[in-house]
Amino acid sequence: MAAIFQGVGAAAALSSSPSNSFDTKKLLCSPRRSFSARKGASFVVVRSDGSVNFDLNHKGRRAQQLITNAVATKADSSAAASSSKPGHELLLFEALREGLEEEMERDATVCVMGEDVGHYGGSYKVTKGLAEKFGDLRVLDTPIAENSFTGMGIGAAMTGLRPVVEGMNMGFLLLAFNQISNNCGMLHYTSGGQFKIPIVIRGPGGVGRQLGAEHSQRLESYFQSIPGIQMVACSTPYNAKGLMKAAIRSENPVILFEHVLLYNLKERIPDEDYICNLEEAEMVRPGEHVTILTYSRMRYHVMQAAKTLVNKGYDPEVIDIRSLKPFDLYTIGNSVKKTHRVLIVEECMRTGGIGASLTAAITENFHDYLDAPIICLSSQDVPTPYAGPLEEWTVVQPAQIVTAVEQLCQ
């Protein structure tokens, strides 16, 4: 129920393009679908504006604020894919789709499965138009049965396909936890290396805008101790496309985390084919005084704080760790050896989260280089509250980052 709801909400918010609504109409044979679409249309107006900030006429004040921040900090940053080169400009969700489409063209065994990925185009439009182009079998709309269609993806991967399984919302994949853990993670090992699982599991996660606890999960912590799985988080259109392509080509099962609030980030990316390294971190802003390790949406809170910090005379080094498992200990280590101070900023849960693991890895490997104890800013160990102010206090805010750096550099 909730699943359908959010999907419709996002789509309605994203595009009321005539072609899309036409597509849905084609499906009138299914009464349930048309029912939910109708219901969504009337209901979502209220909800989507507040919750999913895709539409271009944001009515939600805070949503608009976020997008502005993200794009602005991006423009400030001296990140790899700079904008002066020729290339093309697109939004993050379009970059994901472009990567997926290119890989599907390149390799006929690449297929997509998930809820509403086909005719509907994906709840966040990452697979829009792909079913028309590649057909219903390659872009398979599945029933709402997460554990089973994820397991089906694993079975397909074992027998020669390269499925990309979309969780309509990452939280729904909790229902597929058994398949992800036992079969995705362990089967290559228990089979003595006989079967490979080249699968990508991806979807929108993280704390959005007042989506309520279940749709605002921080699942990195849940998945990180599964052996045999790699996890990456994208944060820019450039790395979203590059990581998507790399994940599809990898022989290992990869979970690709996308963030609900980043889908509309805009960036100019190269026209030519490229992929990102799944295991490498990304240097966002080189600096001297303190190493700030972050990923996904928190990258933009960090960059916002960085502006303030620079004005206050600090020179922070910002690294988007990107690979949540395994960590790029080379890039991280080099930075620690240079700055001797580490701040971790994440949206993950505090207990048993990525930051906790990162703290342990740094202490284990680079303790001698540290001049101060590592500070880890995580989101609070509470179910993500619905109310705006409570939700805001749950995740790390730029001001906290500034304070933490000041404390570290005392």
Add this chain to the structure above:
Amino acid sequence: MSAAFSTAKFATQPFPLNTTSPRSHDKPLFDPLKIPTCSSPFLGSTGKLRLSSSSKLNLHRRSGAVVAVSDVVKEKKSKSTPNLLITKEEGLVLYEDMVLGRAFEDMCAQMYYRGKMFGFVHLYNGQEAVSTGFIKLLKKEDSVVSTYRDHVHALSKGVPAREVMSELFGKTTGCCRGQGGSMHMFSSEHNLLGGFAFIGEGIPVATGAAFSSKYRREVLKQADCDHVTLAFFGDGTCNNGQFFECLNMAALWKLPIIFVVENNLWAIGMSHLRATSDPQIYKKGPAFGMPGIHVDGMDVLKVREVAKEAIGRARRGEGPTLVECETYRFRGHSLADPDELRDPAEKAHYAARDPITALKKYMIENSLASEAELKAIDKKIDEVVEDAVEFADESPLPQRSQLLENVFADPKGFGIGPDGRYRCEDPKFTEGTAHV
């Protein structure tokens, strides 16, 4: 659309098999409400259950007495039909496979008690007719997905007894290099997609394998890909969501898969009748738009007839089939199960219906094989099993260096170390001594 069509088709008309089961002729649509009482021995010790009157009806759902091989034999004799259900060669293959399954499992029990294998070991004794009846009809390219009770499925699919035994001994020569164990048997060569130890989790994987077959044919245009997948599981699994979810998806997309229920009446200590609102599992097929068949799982020839039809349907692209095989395990759930709940009379009843004895009788009475020929097979299998034990015993235990292999298909998954090199290139990884 097509799903709805086939629902209608099969809801009104049962599976179009002319099976050897007279039941399907007598009462094609079994209606529990119309059966006053049923003294089916298959109710077994669960007959002792005290149920409220409302659920009593469900208890009586087992239709007429199961028909044993011997009945078929009598039928044949009385009609003096020359048409036998199998040729001599086929009969010998079936017999050998069943004897192998039985002898192998008996040896496992011995080896377990002798401390040669550990963990949970679930033996297949009594259910051989199902594995043999189905898997011996498959091609090598066809896939089998099994459960924690997977040794015999592996053997039937062609995995050498040596490799299975060695896996149970935890040796490097095992079919999974000793990394899987009793409940995780795999063979990519023989398309055994596993041994799945948790209830129901293999069914989606099997559905995915069947999806691959369809994908190969329709997307990759491999017109000759007619591979089918068999998913084996028990009565307990039929109350699990993954079972229902996959019946739906398989029927929806007409996938080439056969859901084979080995209904041995007991999920460890939970009687099927205490766990299931409508215990006739095969009836759940038509509810999803696929045929549901009920077959005597103690009779390899009947199982084989049903399997032939179901596999044929799948190969021809006509979609999935649900087959419920009524069978029984002769041992406890696992070797650690004290097996105190099952009624001795129930056990005795099924012991008397031993599928191997029945096939033997059928073959001899129909002059398909002589006693001596079958004895020779028994002897040969004894040697195969002895050899498997010897092989496993003499095989080496895994070296430390094996520990970190196979965690990732691409070992770059272990990441980049502080020195900037991939950690898997570190000698400690090759030695298996690195901390990961």
